[in-house]
Amino acid sequence: MERFAAILQQSILAVRAFKLRTFFCVVSVALGISSITIIVAATEGAFKKAFDMVALFGPDSLLVISGSEEARAIGQREKTLTLEDVQAVREAFPGAYVVAPSTAMPDTTIAYRDKKYQSIVVGSTSDFSRAWTWPVVEGADLTEDDVRGLRNVAILGSHVVDELFGDEDPVGKYIFVKGIPVQVVGVLSERGTTPTGQNMDNRLIMPITTVMRKMQNERKYVSVFRVRFVDQNKLIQYEEELRLLLRQRHRLAPDAPDSFRIISPKEIIKFLAALTGSLVVFLGIVGIISLVVAGFVLANLFLLSVRERTKEIGIRRSVGAKRSDIRLQFLGEAVTLTTLGGIIGFVSALGASRLLTLIAAFPIHFSWKAFVVGLLLSWFVGIAFGLQPASRAANLEPIEAIRT
Amino acid sequence: MPLCVLEDVKKTYRIGEDEVEVLKGINLQVERGEFIAIMGPSGSGKTTLMNIIGCLDIPSSGRYILADKEVTHLSDDELSVLRNEHIGFVFQNFYLLPYATVLENVLLPTLYMEHSKNGLARKRAREILELVGLSDRAKFKPNQLSGGQQQRVAIARALINNPDLILADEPTGQLDSKTAGEIMDLLAKMNEQGKTVAVITHDAGTAAYARKTLRIRDGLIVD
Structure with missing residues (x-):
């Protein structure tokens, strides 16, 4: 040695x-x-x-998006998914513990006192936080009563809070969304940016009913809905069953393309x-x-x-x-x-x-x-x-x- | 028992088709404590004889016994061990490692000892450098030294493992006569302290330092 x-x-x-x-x-x-x-x-x-x-998206989750891949490719945002679709999915999949629809209004002007800011308004149910594993860190979450009662309440993404309120406590304050006064009830935790560079914290969440009826004049169509399953190992099987169910409900011919897109963790990878x-x-x-x-x-x-x-x-x-x-x-x-x-x-x-x-x-x-x-x-x-x-x-x- | 015994040693080299017999039956004994010179003109076979005595090569036939060991049929590794333990070489061109310091050059043989005692080796190297008069040059590189000093380093390296035999091949060939004399004086001093020294040379002045001179010609000892 x-x-x-x-x-x-x-x-x-x-x-x-x-x-x-x-x-x-x-x-x-x-x-x-x-x-x-x-x-x-x-x-x-x-x-x-x-x-x-995948962890952020949720390994047990599927996201169903309105509109065919072709329409999306040419920049159209057609709405094809309905509240009835969501209800049907809820009934057809007892293994799903969350089925949460949401609708989005991009580039919406929101205002607090003299400050204005462009943000995305997301209409969702009281399941939003659970559907996206995105906790409310200040104030309170949306409730079922908020949704049922078409209340003018919102929870804010942290970026929106920074832009409009600075150091001020936003909970309980009123902001204007498309000219309608809305009370802030809570603040979401910070989530960062997506790989495509989108700031996920620039959004506010309101009851889907309020957004559809009072802002979009819409009774039927939603943008997306999210489904989370108890058994994530069967996700591939669920995805196929969900596709068949929606095709059937939308009465698509066998050779017609899907009128919606399903995003799964597999797709992200x-x-x-x-x-x-x-x-x-x-x-x-x-x-x-x-x-x-x-x-x-x-x-x-x-x-x-x-x-x-x-x-x-x-x-x-x-x-x-x-x-x-x-x-x-x-x-x-x-x-x-x-x-x-x-x-x-x-x-x-x-x-x-x-x-x-x-x-x-x-x-x-x-x-x-x-x-x-x-x-x-x-x-x-x-x-x-x-x-x-x-x-x-x-x-x-x-x-x-x-x-x- | 003498230190070296050569009995009818022959060495044949193959050069292409031809076989050249360089040593034609050498009989030779070197006693412990002797200082001998082997003299001969170039081409006489004296270098081949040195290679065999120094265990760098083995005879084609005959026997060679060094320090009571039969060398004739040893393997390459066994020859390496023998060289390491029993032989200290001094060459005409000094043959120091240019990129190593004087001290590292002197320590070189200790790296390849079967049972090395590294701590002791450094102390011993310093003692030997003192002995050859270079204790203030330990950190120098060979190219910072004169020819005579380089040959002293080579002698120190030859002494470090306390070998039985110092084998010097034309040790003064590259030196002026004054320096040559100093180097031969140093070898004579080593001999007085008990070392067996064999010098191979064609120079009568160098051979004169030895107490016994053998002449080799055409592969045979002539007297």
């Missing part, structure tokens, strides 16, 4: 002595390792992001995979190519080095180094170099990924896993490409080595 350590010390001595070789080997390995580290971190980041998004997939493939190819190139750079520089240092090998053999000692020293040099390259690669990956997240909002998550993968790969390159030069060094005959 002491001998092992002593010989590795010689490796480090040589790594420090042959600076140009060290520089080229370290740079080429660092390039490869940094792109592979980014891949691992990006894959992990994507998974984590998907996990977070698909979306994210599409977002990150191409970059991961690109970086993967770059990473593997640059690692192989790094390996050959290393092997060539080491063969050159062995030739140049023949006399050194002869000296070491003459004072008692065995073949295995020489092999260990050169392998040690290779692995030291690639380890250095690996560490520098990891650090530059940290920097590069910061840039990536800045310019592309790319989800990247660094963990010990990315570091370990990079380190193991750099060791692998060091051993795989260092072995042949090291063996060549070890197999030099001492009398020939010393005479050159």
